[in-house]
Amino acid sequence: MDLLKWGRSPWGEWVLTHVSWNLFWGSLFAGVLFLVAHASYMLFSAHRKRAAAETDALEASHKDLPVKIERHGLAARLFHWVMAAAMFVLLFTAFLPVVGVKFPWVQWHWIAGLVLTASIVFHIIHATFWLDFWSIWVGPKDIPEFKAELLREFGHDVPGPKSGKYPLGNRLYHLAIVVTGLAVVATGMFMLVRVRTPLFIRNPYLFRDSTWGVTYVTHGLAGVGLVGLVIAHVYFAVRPEKWWITKSMILGWITRRQYLEHHEPSRWPVGHGPSQAKPAGRV
């Protein structure tokens, strides 16, 4: 089974040209397989979350907290949904023709790509200057939380740390999206120079054939990777126990009880500073 496509350049060199669509089917299959496996596991899982009594006690001792706590500001939510729409257009325009639905997809694809790129640029600036930039990243400091979450997944009641603003799964997913998203956007912007748009004068000779090949293959690999990642993301977004997070991405806030049940107040303190949770409704 071919994973990559090769072609011969006019100078007789063998150069990469594309990824094989077998990888698309692989990613689609992996995404669906993960979905089925996780859903099956969750039917029987002994996942331990903070006990209701413990949450009750926390809520009683945090009466000073607002009833609604802002989790995502309007700008962050707008970015998320614009990016999601652009991502769906990109995936459907890229892969519907592969599965047999033929239509003129290129123009829709590059326009959606520009929207995605603009939204990512906005997000980087917004997160750098207006949000707690590091709250979404994972690093060695998260190892205790990782261990604790793993043990909870297997039914152990451990006192280890809860997450800050973003659950560990969110942060790992964000890391994967950063890698694939930036790869697909960076390569896509160069590939835009090869198609007719009102934006650039076409320059198919910007790179040599072998470099273009790597560019196309990177774009393809990131693209097929995003198929599996988006399936996983949508799956988690609609899972009942994760619905409170999805709802917060629509409404912007979570309840005080959700805040105390799922987060470590010391890692995501409410009330002061740009990195801290604010009562909903305040800017």
Place this chain on the structure above:
Amino acid sequence: MAVIRDIIPAFELYQPQSVDDALRLLDKFGADALVLAGGLDSMDWLKDRLKRPKAVVDLGQIKELHGIREANGGLEIGAMTPLTEVVKHPVVREKFSILMQAAELVASPQIRNQGTIGGNVSQDTRCWYYRGGWNCYRAGGNICYADTPTAINREHAIFDADRCVAVNPSDTAPALVALDAQMVIRGPKGERVVGAEEYWIGPGIDITKMNVLQPNELLTAIRIPGTMAGAQFYFEKVRDRQVWDFPLVNVAAAIKPNGSNIGEARLVVNAVAAIPRRLKNVETAIVGKPRNEETAKMAGDLAVQGAQVLRHNGYKVPLMRNLVKRAVRGSEGGAWTS
């Protein structure tokens, strides 16, 4: 790159006696099979060793694909009917003379004796980068060598280029669109009929194909309805060599008068895009108007709106404008018959 050799690559030759047998072979070999009609396009590919099929399915022995039959005031032409037979058929000459004119302008008499109407409408593009074995978009690569700053692209598209700028080279295709023909396709799931306008597809839809045929399907016949029988026809082809060449641009027009004005019109231009380009905006604009110089000039100007030229094919814009103008005006001299 393409190197013409005397010996073509080895393959298994199949000569089925029926369409069903041919379809079974195509279903078995899929994309590894090459369909051979007259062989004029296919043999190029084989001798260049750019296509190395495992199996060649020669349709020459299938009698049901041959011949022209009258049906419902129109015609049904078997896909394997030689172009010469189309040219000489009395009903074609009497009622659908535009097809006779178009078929007679295909290549040379020898080629028309061998070439079939199914092959002529289904032939691959003549882009010489693609035919030369360059690894372009259409060949599965990631670049159009004909759409680069230094490309030789005199024959290429001025409309609807979508990464690839190759054009459809058929002469009979625009005539069939003008006649509102239907293409009969058979495959493992049975028969389907598509309008001629939907038969050809551009690179935006599928950059590696020229038409809707799947690897396991055959074009078996072309049905020409009687709706445009006896209309005022015009066909003109401009080419580099008058005796034998592909079109630089060709135009086909079928016009039904309404009194002294144009009542109904179908105008089609080929070799300006990857599919025969029907000029619906021009048709709409000229209906109800007299067939005179003023209408013709307006039609020509309208026809070329939106054209995007490459480095060497800018001449196609005035050429197409004038061909459409002549077709609408009905000038003598464009078409000729034997």
